[in-house]
Amino acid sequence: MIQRRDFVKSTLGLVGATLVGNALAGTNAVQPQTVVKNKFKLQYAPHFGMFTNSAGKDVIDQLKFMADNGFTALEDNGMMGRPVEEQEKIAKEMTRLGMKMGVFVVDKGGNGQNTLAAGKQEFIDIFLAGCKKAVEVAKRVNAKFMTVVPGDFQRNLPIGIQTGHVIDALRRGSDILAPNGLTMVLEPLSDTPNLFLRTSDQTYEICRAVNSPACKILFDVYHMQKNEGHIIPHIDWCWSEIGYFQIGDNPGRKEPTTGEINYKNVFKHVYEKGKAENKDFIWGMEHGNAYPGKEGETALIKAYVESDSFTV
Structure with a gap:
């Protein structure tokens, strides 16, 4: 027969455990633990707006969601257009989360309206002003890389003359x-044949001529698959001048596994080649989501987990 004191002791123990469990559950409901769900081999950089259904519209909440899911970098093409206060807020949170800043686009750094291929001084001045402004933004957000597109092809000038104009401008930048x-x-882009810069080997040639650590290639796998294919050999040929990668499957420009590019092999190749030379690249996720809503965002993360699961 159970003794009264044992019964009381047992009952109190159960009640205490229940209360503690409920308290912990309540605490977890208010202050969830941050648990990194994925450990990626490469530095993938999502952009704002990619996870709004899961994290909401606030950019800080989106950063937290990215970090919670294992992403260690951010890409924001429009960073130069954000208010200074917002830039500083983003940078502070990224530092807290241990995230790196990927590329932002240099404001008016060469486009259809002020193409560097034309060799016109007013266009060069616009580009150089953008570079000076980019320095201040980069310091503010701890960035190392910024995207430059030289602009449109000039049909009234020989290609060699245009190339010389672009090289001269980029040297000054x-x-x-x-x-x-x-x-x-x-x-180099695939958006329109009117663009001056179209292939990785052309970009390699220009970077070699500029001859500066401040001028490298942004190898966007999506654009290069469309313009030239033969992705891994082109990466090898241009390797010494590549500073940054971007991602997008083709066709569709969505996440890996949704198109024809074997990203698992591409990632593995660059990872192993980079590790042998102590080079670690940021991979900008410059693509859309293949599927809508929160389910689409979950599918996108799973696609990266799958593509990053190569053996080394």
Whole structure:
């Protein structure tokens, strides 16, 4: 027969455990533990707006969600257009989370309206002013890389003359960026045949001619798959001048596994080659979500987990 004192002791123990459990549950409900769900081998950089259904519209909440899911970098093409206060707020939170800043686009750093291929002084002045402004933004947000697109092809000028104009302008931009330890990354694009810069080997040639650590290639796998294919050999050929990568599957420009590119092999190749040379790249996730809503965002994360699961 159970003794009364044992019964009381047992009952109190159960009640205490229940109360503690309830208290912990309440605490967890208000202050959830931050648990990194994924441990990626590469530094993938989402952008704002990619996870709004899961994290909400606030950029700080989005940063926290990215970090909680294992992403260690951020890419924000429009950073130069954000108010200074917001730039500082983002940078502070990224420092707290241990995240790196990827590229932002240099404001008017060469486009259809002020193409560097034209060789016009007014266009060069606009580009150089953008570089000077980019230095201040980069310091504010702890960035090392910024995207530059030279602009449109000039049909009234021979290609060699255009290339010379672009090289001259980029050398002057490099003179602004290099003393600050910054690098502009030139992005060949597939958006329109009117663009001057279209392939990785063309960009390699220009970077070699500029001959500065402040001028490298942004190798966007999506654009290069469309324009030239043969992705891994082109990466190898251009390796010494590549400073940054961007991601997007083709067709569709969505997350890996949704198109024809074998990203697992691409990631593995760059990881192993980079590790052998102590080079660690940021990979900007410059693509859309293949599926809508929170479910689509979950599917996107799973796609990266799958593509990052290569063996080394």
